[in-house]
Structure formats: structure tokens, C-alpha cells
Amino acid sequence: MKARVTIMLKDGVLDPQGEAIRHALGGLGHQGVAGVRQGKLIELDLESTDPETAKVEVARMCEGLLANTVIEKYSVEIV
Amino acid sequence: MKARVTIMLKDGVLDPQGEAIRHALGGLGHQGVAGVRQGKLIELDLESTDPETAKVEVARMCEGLLANTVIEKYSVEIV
Numbered sequence: 001m002k003a004r005v006t007i008m009l010k011d012g013v014l015d016p017q018g019e020a021i022r023h024a025l026g027g028l029g030h031q032g033v034a035g036v037r038q039g040k041l042i043e044l045d046l047e048s049t050d051p052e053t054a055k056v057e058v059a060r061m062c063e064g065l066l067a068n069t070v071i072e073k074y075s076v077e078i079v
Numbered sequence: 080m081k082a083r084v085t086i087m088l089k090d091g092v093l094d095p096q097g098e099a100i101r102h103a104l105g106g107l108g109h110q111g112v113a114g115v116r117q118g119k120l121i122e123l124d125l126e127s128t129d130p131e132t133a134k135v136e137v138a139r140m141c142e143g144l145l146a147n148t149v150i151e152k153y154s155v156e157i158v
Contacts, residue, residue, distance in 0.1 A: 057111075
């Protein structure tokens, strides 16, 4: 079973990496980009076969290691 | 209009960052993780109002700046 974890900075937290991308896109002639936010995507290959258990386990992984919950929000999707 | 770009390493390309995450999860007691792949997620805030035009434009951004198409694959989703 696969789990897809999406980790983004919380709204209101400054995203200098996203801002750098926006600036670079402007420099390459891509107008019309009002804002850019960059995040992480982590795909986990799990041995677990129960989606509910897997989701709880992956949320624990996010809390403990994958996300910095002070400034980041995460979402878990079982695929 | 928002566009969500997902960038992952192509299958077969070694992902040391994902492997490091897998190793760290094991060390924290999370067994049952067979593999981890890490990628990037970029959310673009676009001024364009036509989804089709936006998708083509974002694909051009990926080819030109956001993704390294030699080793990375990307997908664009208009949300």
C-alpha cells in the first residue's frame, strides 16, 4: 500500500524558496504568476494492508519526523 | 487560479534523500516501510483564467525551470 504525504508551510509563514521561484519565473518571461509556495511530497511504500491503520501510522511519522508541525502542515493520502 | 505541480525523481533514479528518511523512520521504530521517495510540490497562484492555457504555461515553466527533466518527472494539476 502506498501513502502520499504532502507537507507545506502553514499559511502566513514566509516562504523564501517559493519567492525565489516566483522571481526566477518572472526573469524567464513567465508573467502572471502572483505567488508561489513550495512544499515537499513524500511517497511511502507500506507493508501494512489496512488503510485506516496505515493512515494513523503515517500521521505519527509526520508528527515525529517528516513535518515540523510548528511551521508546517501535512496531509496524508492513502493511494 | 491555482496550479499544483508535483515533481518526483523518475523511476530507477536513485533517491538518497528518500533512503535517508526510510532509515530514520526505522530508527524511530516505524517498521513496515519498504521504500520512500521524496519529491517537490509547487503551488502557483496564476492570474490566468483559462485552465487549458494555464496548464500549457505551467508545463512550459516546468520544462524551463521547475523540473530537471533528465532525471525528474512532473505533473500539473489545475485546482
